[in-house]
Amino acid sequence: MEQPVVTVIIPTYKRPALLRNCLLALDQQVLPKETFEVVVVDDGNEAAVAELVAEVAEQTGLKARYLGQHERQGPAAARNAGWRSARTPFIAFTDDDCLPQPGWLSTALVQFNRGAQVLTGRVKMPMPDQPSHHDKTTALLETAEFVTANLFCRRAVLEQVGGFDERFDIAWREDSDLHFKIIKARIPILSCPDAVIVHPLRSAPWYAPLRDERKNRYDALLFKEHPALFRERIPAYKWLVIRYYASVVSLLIGFIGLLTANNQVVAIGFTLWLLLTLVLMSERLANQPINGTTVKAALLTSLATPFLSVYWRLYGAFSYRVWYW
Structure with a gap:
């Protein structure tokens, strides 16, 4: 045989x-x-x-x-x-x-x-x-x-x-x-x-994109092992990541304004955060049927994604002791 x-x-x-x-x-x-x-x-x-x-x-x-x-x-x-x-x-x-x-x-x-x-x-x-x-x-x-x-x-x-x-x-x-x-x-x-x-x-359930954000921690490990090839071959989505960080920072600025009773800082922080969230939500709804289910899913994922993405990126950077972009 x-x-x-x-x-x-x-x-x-x-x-x-x-x-x-x-x-x-x-x-x-x-x-x-x-x-x-x-x-x-x-x-x-x-x-x-x-x-x-x-x-x-x-x-x-x-x-x-x-x-x-x-x-x-x-x-x-x-x-x-x-x-x-x-x-x-x-x-x-x-x-x-x-x-x-x-x-x-x-x-x-x-x-x-x-x-x-x-x-x-x-x-x-x-x-x-x-x-x-x-x-x-x-x-x-x-x-x-x-x-x-x-x-x-x-x-x-x-x-x-x-x-x-x-x-x-x-x-x-x-x-x-x-x-x-x-x-x-x-x-x-x-x-x-x-x-x-x-x-x-x-x-997939509506929260699948949120669950998948944990994958970002492994980008740090890949970068640590292969920095040159990572930069050359892994899509960076640079501006999207910048928007995520900006969303997190702007919300923090808004809360700092509340704590310090500075209305101008409150307005700047929360307005920028809201605009970034609405932009992300509109992207999630692109070419989708507009109904209660899709709008709810787009809203919830747009609110949570920047924070989860930033968290898992920083988690990976600290876990593997490497700063990567």
Whole structure:
């Protein structure tokens, strides 16, 4: 029987329905099943997920096996556990909410056989007719230069650069860190646009943008490790960040005016804060249906986002002892 030559690594955490769809998409690969294996690394270490993997493997004939993390460590650690357990020279990474298209693996394998060391595929994210602010932000994944949702590496490359940095313990910037380590090692990265995965957008609660602000702390860690590449390749959104700081400072000025009974300072501080909040709110409502739900969500997120963004940026700077912009 032919031995597998490529291993697909899928980190997962409490999303069994999405994981099943991902595995069923891998069942549709044109590459013969005996030439690839699938390793599902469960950050939740749930018996139900192990049973799901075994069930799909039995039904489809996929060479799929389960690894459970003893404690939740994040996708970087899960991917490391997966590729280190692999028995093949080539490693493919995707996520449990992605749907690899039928030619995904075969296209990449052709490039590997021609000598490629690292390949990045193409991500498609079908958008709804009226995408929310969160949808638009998430859809930036389509144009990202290097994402682990669609990535192929020779195992030797991962061994050379040390794999993923497990200090990135949520799904944010761990792919950029690996990207920058590969660049520093002078290992060529090739684009493989015919290796396609579909990443369906999932509905998100109105507060999702507020929850996502915590990701800003990891920008400090990425900057500390790779300052030159961070400045060169990570979008700064400089003026948006300046507006966030200005919003926080102006509100503080307004309260200082109240404490000192200085009406002029009160007026300046609160007026500037209100204007900045209204501008942000109008941006959140752009191309959205105007109704009570969208207005409420835009108002609440516009009020809270500047403060959460500044907090997590400063938290990261102090945690990793680095000042970054």
